Amino acid sequence: MSTSTGEQLRGVLPSARLGLTDYDLIVTDRRIVGAKVGTSGLAQAAGGLIGAVVSLGSQDSRRTAYAGMSVEQILAVNKKNFEIPLASIERGEFNAGISRITMPTLALWVHGKKMRFMFTHSIWKKDEAQVGYAKDLLSAAFPGRIEFKRV
Numbered sequence: 001m002s003t004s005t006g007e008q009l010r011g012v013l014p015s016a017r018l019g020l021t022d023y024d025l026i027v028t029d030r031r032i033v034g035a036k037v038g039t040s041g042l043a044q045a046a047g048g049l050i051g052a053v054v055s056l057g058s059q060d061s062r063r064t065a066y067a068g069m070s071v072e073q074i075l076a077v078n079k080k081n082f083e084i085p086l087a088s089i090e091r092g093e094f095n096a097g098i099s100r101i102t103m104p105t106l107a108l109w110v111h112g113k114k115m116r117f118m119f120t121h122s123i124w125k126k127d128e129a130q131v132g133y134a135k136d137l138l139s140a141a142f143p144g145r146i147e148f149k150r151v
Helices: 042-066 071-077 128-141
Strands: 009-018 021-028 031-039 082-085 089-095 105-110 113-119 146-149
Touching: 009 031, 009 128, 021 071, 021 128, 031 071, 042 071, 089 128, 128 146
Parallel strands: 089 146
Antiparallel strands: 009 021, 009 113, 021 031, 031 082, 089 105, 105 113
8 A cells, every 4th residue: 555645554443333434544644544344234134144254355355455555546446435624623532442331433523523433443452552553553543633532
């Protein structure tokens, strides 16, 4: 994955659900790009555990497809993909959740509207390494505008 001229990739926060859509959040020094990797709920509701496995498999194939693309190409390949310029993020809140009870979440306030992402890959157990990575990445992306809870 590459970025436009001069833009630096900082990291990726995987499996962030917004509504019924799962995204990988690609964080650069200029923006956060949401790359759609799947649709949650529908496959799982229809097929239980089998639906969940199929859903995860399709997410992996989408991630593989994004691998050789630039951030601009990722934005263009799916109409549900989006970008949030870091300068437009008024504030953020990352909550690492409670192990085996609640999922980690990221809330971003952009132009007065709240976007809330739930990190579904951590549903059963809080992964301390993932939480630390997310904290470091988000702190560097928009310092002074993010609050951390249960970290």
